[in-house]
Amino acid sequence: LVRLIIGLGISISLFSVLPVTSSQAQQPANDVAIENNDIGGVVNDPKGPEAGVWVIAETRDLPVPYIKTVVTDRRGRFVVPDLPPASYSVWARGYGLVDSAKATSRPGQRLTITATPAPNEAAAAHYYPAIYWYSMLKIPAADQFGGKSSIPPRLTQTAWISAMKNTGCIGCHQLGQQSTRTIPAALGTFASGAEAWRRRVQSGQSGQQMLGQLTALGDMSFANYGDWIDRIAKGEVPFAKPPRPQGVERNIVVTLRDWMNEKQYLHDLISSDRRFPTVNANGPLIGSPEYSSDVLPILDPLKNVATTFKAPVRDASMPLSLGPGHAAALDALQPSPYWGMDRIWDTRVNNHNSMFGRDGRVWLAASVRAPDNPAFCKQGSDHPSAKAFPMDRAVRHLAVFDPKTQKYTFVDTCFSTHHLQFGYDANDTIWTSGGGPVVGWLNSKMFNETGDAAKSQGWTALVLDTNGNGKRDAYVEPDAPADPTKDTRIQASFYAVMPSPVDGSVWGAVLGVPGAVVRLAPGAHPPETALAEIYNVPMPGFGARGADIDSKGVVWVSLGSGHMGSFDRRKCKAPLNGPKATGNHCPEGWSFHQYPGPGFQGIGENSAESSYYSWVDQHNTFGLGNDVPMSTGNLNDGIIAFANGRMVVLRVPYPMGFYAKGFDGRIDDPKAGWKGRGLWAANGDRTPWLIEGGKGTKPLAAHFQLRPDPLAK
Numbered sequence: 038l039v040r041l042i043i044g045l046g047i048s049i050s051l052f053s054v055l056p057v058t059s060s061q062a063q064q065p066a067n068d069v070a071i072e073n074n075d076i077g078g079v080v081n082d083p084k085g086p087e088a089g090v091w092v093i094a095e096t097r098d099l100p101v102p103y104i105k106t107v108v109t110d111r112r113g114r115f116v117v118p119d120l121p122p123a124s125y126s127v128w129a130r131g132y133g134l135v136d137s138a139k140a141t142s143r144p145g146q147r148l149t150i151t152a153t154p155a156p157n158e159a160a161a162a163h164y165y166p167a168i169y170w171y172s173m174l175k176i177p178a179a180d181q182f183g184g185k186s187s188i189p190p191r192l193t194q195t196a197w198i199s200a201m202k203n204t205g206c207i208g209c210h211q212l213g214q215q216s217t218r219t220i221p222a223a224l225g226t227f228a229s230g231a232e233a234w235r236r237r238v239q240s241g242q243s244g245q246q247m248l249g250q251l252t253a254l255g256d257m258s259f260a261n262y263g264d265w266i267d268r269i270a271k272g273e274v275p276f277a278k279p280p281r282p283q284g285v286e287r288n289i290v291v292t293l294r295d296w297m298n299e300k301q302y303l304h305d306l307i308s309s310d311r312r313f314p315t316v317n318a319n320g321p322l323i324g325s326p327e328y329s330s331d332v333l334p335i336l337d338p339l340k341n342v343a344t345t346f347k348a349p350v351r352d353a354s355m356p357l358s359l360g361p362g363h364a365a366a367l368d369a370l371q372p373s374p375y376w377g378m379d380r381i382w383d384t385r386v387n388n389h390n391s392m393f394g395r396d397g398r399v400w401l402a403a404s405v406r407a408p409d410n411p412a413f414c415k416q417g418s419d420h421p422s423a424k425a426f427p428m429d430r431a432v433r434h435l436a437v438f439d440p441k442t443q444k445y446t447f448v449d450t451c452f453s454t455h456h457l458q459f460g461y462d463a464n465d466t467i468w469t470s471g472g473g474p475v476v477g478w479l480n481s482k483m484f485n486e487t488g489d490a491a492k493s494q495g496w497t498a499l500v501l502d503t504n505g506n507g508k509r510d511a512y513v514e515p516d517a518p519a520d521p522t523k524d525t526r527i528q529a530s531f532y533a534v535m536p537s538p539v540d541g542s543v544w545g546a547v548l549g550v551p552g553a554v555v556r557l558a559p560g561a562h563p564p565e566t567a568l569a570e571i572y573n574v575p576m577p578g579f580g581a582r583g584a585d586i587d588s589k590g591v592v593w594v595s596l597g598s599g600h601m602g603s604f605d606r607r608k609c610k611a612p613l614n615g616p617k618a619t620g621n622h623c624p625e626g627w628s629f630h631q632y633p634g635p636g637f638q639g640i641g642e643n644s645a646e647s648s649y650y651s652w653v654d655q656h657n658t659f660g661l662g663n664d665v666p667m668s669t670g671n672l673n674d675g676i677i678a679f680a681n682g683r684m685v686v687l688r689v690p691y692p693m694g695f696y697a698k699g700f701d702g703r704i705d706d707p708k709a710g711w712k713g714r715g716l717w718a719a720n721g722d723r724t725p726w727l728i729e730g731g732k733g734t735k736p737l738a739a740h741f742q743l744r745p746d747p748l749a750k
């Protein structure tokens with residue numbers, strides 16, 4: 038591993054590709070110590086042991102399909118630990134290989150697996166993560182912008198790139214896996230790849246959104262996608278090759294279970310309270326199906342049993358949460374090659390994201406009624422927040438679910454919700470994103486005691502202290518000329534929300550280009566005293582999306598530029614308020630760490646990684662240490678951790694195409710070592726049938742664990 042540090046704190050990882058095989062003698066399977074619930078052995082090829090390849094054990098004998106994956110050590114040895122009693126198909130997969138023959142085995146047995154070298158580059162590339170294929174997409178040169186081509190004049194190159202990545206096309210599903218770098222025969226026959234893509238994006242209930250996004254980028258978006266798949270169809274393969282897992286990457290154990298149905302998707306799952314990660318130890322996982330369904334999947338990871346709970350709404354006659362104002366439609370523009378014109382999504386609840394509280398109940402960002410707000414939210418109300426900033430509509434609210442009693446309680450909010458996080462205060466305040474012009478919160482302690490949603494909630498506009506007097510005053514609106522005697526309201530809708538464990542402030546990430554992070558200091562009476570600070574992402578970063586905060590108050594954010602960005606307010610040199618503190622006043626607070634994987638060619642050093650969300654492991658729930666920032670590796674088929682100055686890829690090698698929108702960590706037993714802790718994530722792709730396995734594949738719950746070595750039991 039070579040690291041280059043280049044200006045502005047940019048950190049770039051350069052991995053050398055390991056040789057495919059070793060010159061060592063073949064290893065015997067009986068050299069591996071196992072217990073009665075393990076399968077162990079060795080992976081050899083005619084030249085010797087295969088180091089750094091995956092061994093996959095899969096069974097359909099349990100109540101839910103079950104897959105466990107490990108990595109071989111430097112001598113090609115492996116141990117697949119802690120397997121439930123069942124019959125397993127076991128095989129090897131790795132870079133430079135094609136899948137080995139599948140063997141049938143049971144726990145307590147040893148195997149010798151014969152690796153199969155790939156006969157050519159195309160066969161080897163079939164197993165590469167999506168990023169190696171997606172980086173082949175051509176990006177318009179800088180001289181094609183500014184009205185000099187079919188690209189709309191208002192767009193910059195960075196905005197165009199970001200839209201083709203995490204703030205647009207890869208914001209809902211992966212691109213670059215087998216199913217998206219080819220055109221399914223059922224879609225039809227087309228004169229060109231560009232025509233095929235124009236038709237493809239009209240399929241399904243997100244067709245309006247997808248077609249609109251690409252149309253807004255100009256005809257070149259269709260042309261470049263068409264050129265991409267045309268070149269692949271003619272036999273072009275990726276220009277870069279992935280390295281095999283190295284170092285701690287060989288210690289990773291990934292366990293997968295499916296737990297929903299084949300037509301509907303999961304946005305997210307939750308396993309514990311991020312502040313207290315022993316909450317819900319060994320307990321059920323709760324899924325968030327967003328636009329797809331009102332049915333929440335529930336997985337018991339000890340019994341390997343999946344159940345469901347149908348979340349209600351207060352008004353059963355309310356319209357479906359689909360169509361205008363939503364990121365999904367009632368009907369497809371054109372038939373899906375998989376589901377035709379079926380309405381496979383049918384939600385009212387629209388549960389986007391959930392969080393466990395310290396008492397083991399789950400709080401949901403979920404609709405409870407139609408969008409029109411009650412009177413206490415609107416102009417003329419005596420509610421403190423409504424008096425300061427009345428709200429007429431909210432499309433998603435809050436609810437709380439008790440997995441033990443199955444009790445579901447509505448929390449009617451005046452502000453819309455998207456993500457939610459508990460604060461570190463005595464009131465267990467729940468802070469939310471997605472409120473548009475406001476940031477909303479719920480005093481959950483008060484709500485639990487009184488059941489009074491109106492009294493327990495509040496919201497505030499985002500106001501900068503541009504007159505610099507240290508307090509909130511009358512303000513000018515976002516588009517109004519500056520007034521040196523007044524403050525300034527900004528339109529900076531929180532996409533992610535993250536209460537600081539340091540000082541009681543609340544941070545948010547602002548989706549867009551360049552994007553920003555915002556700090557909100559609530560003050561004594563937040564509707565009237567809250568003050569905001571905004572910090573725009575400077576180049577070379579751009580395209581902010583999901584973000585989290587560490588125990589020192591440093592914010593970590595996924596960027597469409599192909600970086601994990603960090604912002605440390607303590608590094609700022611200029612005044613943090615006043616007339617010049619409007620977003621570009623602290624570039625020195627930012628650092629950038631380039632994600633692994635190849636970048637698009639012709640635009641300089643970059644990674645094509647299109648990370649959706651970042652999360653900080655404040656409590657070492659995975660095993661790499663406290664305060665390790667991690668991101669969804671949406672084109673790297675897994676999760677990416679930034680630990681000890683390097684990027685660590687937690688890849689899901691099977692089925693290919695894993696795409697998460699969020700994850701969290703849980704400690705089931707602090708005394709059990711690596712077995713008592715781990716990360717949980719859902720395959721959050723809106724189209725689960727596009728991952729390896731095709732139609733019939735269901736959303737997956739993934740458990741990532743880190744052993745001390747590749748053979749630990």
